[in-house]
Amino acid sequence: MKKQGNLFNFFAVAAPGLTTFCADELVQYGLLTGKTSDAIEPGGVAFRGDRLALYRANLHLRTASRILVRLGEFHAENFDQLRSRAASLGWEQYLRAGQPVDLRVTCHKSRLYHTGAVVERIAAAIGVRLGGAPPVKKTDDESGEDDAQLIVVRLFRDACTISVDASGALLHRRGYRLATARAPLRETLAAGLLLASGWNASAERPSPLIDPFCGSGAIPIEAALMALNIAPGRNRRFAFMEWPDFDRELWRGLLDEADARAQARRAHLAEQLTIYGSDRDAGAIASAQANAERAGVDALVRFACHAVSAIEPPAEPGFVVTNPPYGQRVRGGADLRNLYAQFGNVLRARCPGWRVAFLSSDRTLLSQTALRLDTDLTFINGGIKVIVARGFVDGG
Ligand SMILES: C[S@@+](CC[C@H](N)C(=O)[O-])C[C@H]1O[C@@H](n2cnc3c(N)ncnc32)[C@H](O)[C@@H]1O
Structure with a gap:
């Protein structure tokens, strides 16, 4: 252009x-x-x-x-x-x-x-x-x-x-997420966490990716949008569209270009993408499924309703990228400490050799996982400083 x-x-x-x-x-x-x-x-x-x-x-x-x-x-x-x-x-x-x-x-x-x-x-x-x-x-x-x-x-x-x-509604409002579960993660943070994890969305064949605490699905859906090269703003309006000099033809051309790239990528990936989201809450999974349909990625992301202890990752090593519950956002206490310990145990038993990236506001909870984690990067989620914990899962 x-x-x-x-x-x-x-x-x-x-x-x-x-x-x-x-x-x-x-x-x-x-x-x-x-x-x-x-x-x-x-x-x-x-x-x-x-x-x-x-x-x-x-x-x-x-x-x-x-x-x-x-x-x-x-x-x-x-x-x-x-x-x-x-x-x-x-x-x-x-x-x-x-x-x-x-x-x-x-x-x-x-x-x-x-x-x-x-x-x-x-x-x-x-x-x-x-x-x-x-x-x-x-x-x-x-x-x-x-x-x-x-x-x-x-x-x-x-x-x-x-x-x-120039944007109008904040850009995390992609337009697909009408249904939310408790403590939803902004799409911009979900995308940032995916980028921070090292998962290569544009690889010939991206590694498997799972989110065992997926809630309304921000992480798996953003992962699928990234892997499929779907423009996050494809289906929303922007403030610049109301400006006197808005160039409709230029915008149309840009959309056509983005759509062509996304179509080519979809044809290339076909059945080759493994993205799973699971959550123990049936309402959250229903929301995630509806959001994935609106985002046009429902055929590529598989959602299931079960606890983290029941995950069945594929044999090929991949990435666990997730946003487990933490103190101030989802009610907890001793239960949360047990949940983090269980999360660490499940990863060691089922995902040896995988990489993990997850958010948590609390270093005590992180230590419960007994995973070796880098904790140098932080985000702000819902006004709370959260640690982006990243590591490699050793076998149990
Ligand atoms: C912070 S929320 C995740 C929000 C999500 N990233 C989103 O965008 O909506 C944490 C999720 O963990 C789920 N959860 C809590 N305990 C769980 C367990 N033992 N197994 C699986 N999911 C669990 C909750 O139902 C909740 O949806």
């Missing part, structure tokens, strides 16, 4: 622990060149590109939470400067007259610190360009059903950065 003219500065917002994976994904899709460490900033990854790059990032990134377009950066130490400099930005590229905006403002170490007053001045500045200040309202990050355009304004040491959100 040919280059689309103007270049923009973008920022892929990523949750703690996911930024390096997000940078690797940007490289994989040709959206980032050079050293990834130079592009990683607190809270995400900066990259530069045209409109096609923006559409591509939204469609393909599995670990980013949202994509922002950096509209302007300027010095502002008083409200006059803020208003006049904000009024010089090209708002009309992103907003229609009268369209509501959600102005999300943070101020740190700056002379302008009253966020409400900053909202007022920016709304007035937009009004200068669009012939009337827009209504200001709050958007919902989860549903994305609002008509309001999210604008992110950050003041730090009197430097004002204004960004326009």
Whole structure:
């Protein structure tokens, strides 16, 4: 596809622990060149590109939470400067007259610190360009059903950065997960855990993968989407689709390209993919099955309702990637310690030579597994810091 003219500065917002994976994904899709460490900033990854790059990032990134377009950066130490400099930005590229905006403002170490007053001045500045200040309202990050355009304004040491959100609902909302079990894992974290595990989704024939605590199925479904090369944003809407300059044809072309790649991969993998999800809760398995159908991967992921003690992994070594219950998220106590000890025993008995990657908030629980685990990487799940425990299963 040919280059689309103007270049923009973008920022892929990523949750703690996911930024390096997000940078690797940007490289994989040709959206980032050079050293990834130079592009990683607190809270995400900066990259530069045209409109096609923006559409591509939204469609393909599995670990980013949202994509922002950096509209302007300027010095502002008083409200006059803020208003006049904000009024010089090209708002009309992103907003229609009268369209509501959600102005999300943070101020740190700056002379302008009253966020409400900053909202007022920016709304007035937009009004200068669009012939009337827009209504200001709050958007919902989860549903994305609002008509309001999210604008992110950050003041730090009197430097004002204004960004326009291109995604709408957060990118973990792929559109397939309507049914959830208890303590669901965000799809972005499930994808990050899979990437951290070392499982090679794009291998000629990916190794077997099992999730014995699969709940509503985020990990097995994300694994299947990755292995089949299905774009995570294939079936959802994005904020950029409402922008006055939205290029429908360009988007259509990108979808066709993504679909062709996914079809070729599906034909290649056919029966060769072994992804299992199991959970002892029948309701969770029903949700997982329904979610897999909506994601278009139900023919490739096998779900079963049974306890972890009943798993029957294939003989060929593979990967156990999972999100067992842990303290604050699913009720427990002594039972949880027993469950982790049992998990370790089951792995040693049934999965010798396999690799394992799982999340847990609690080092005491991890030690119960008696597995040798690397614990240097952490994510945040549901506001709780969780350890990404990774290791190799020795025989029992
Ligand atoms: C943290 S949740 C997993 C959430 C899942 N990743 C998702 O996205 O929905 C933990 C799951 O472990 C299941 N579970 C608890 N004890 C189990 C056991 N002994 N055997 C199998 N599953 C168990 C629970 O039913 C629950 O669905």
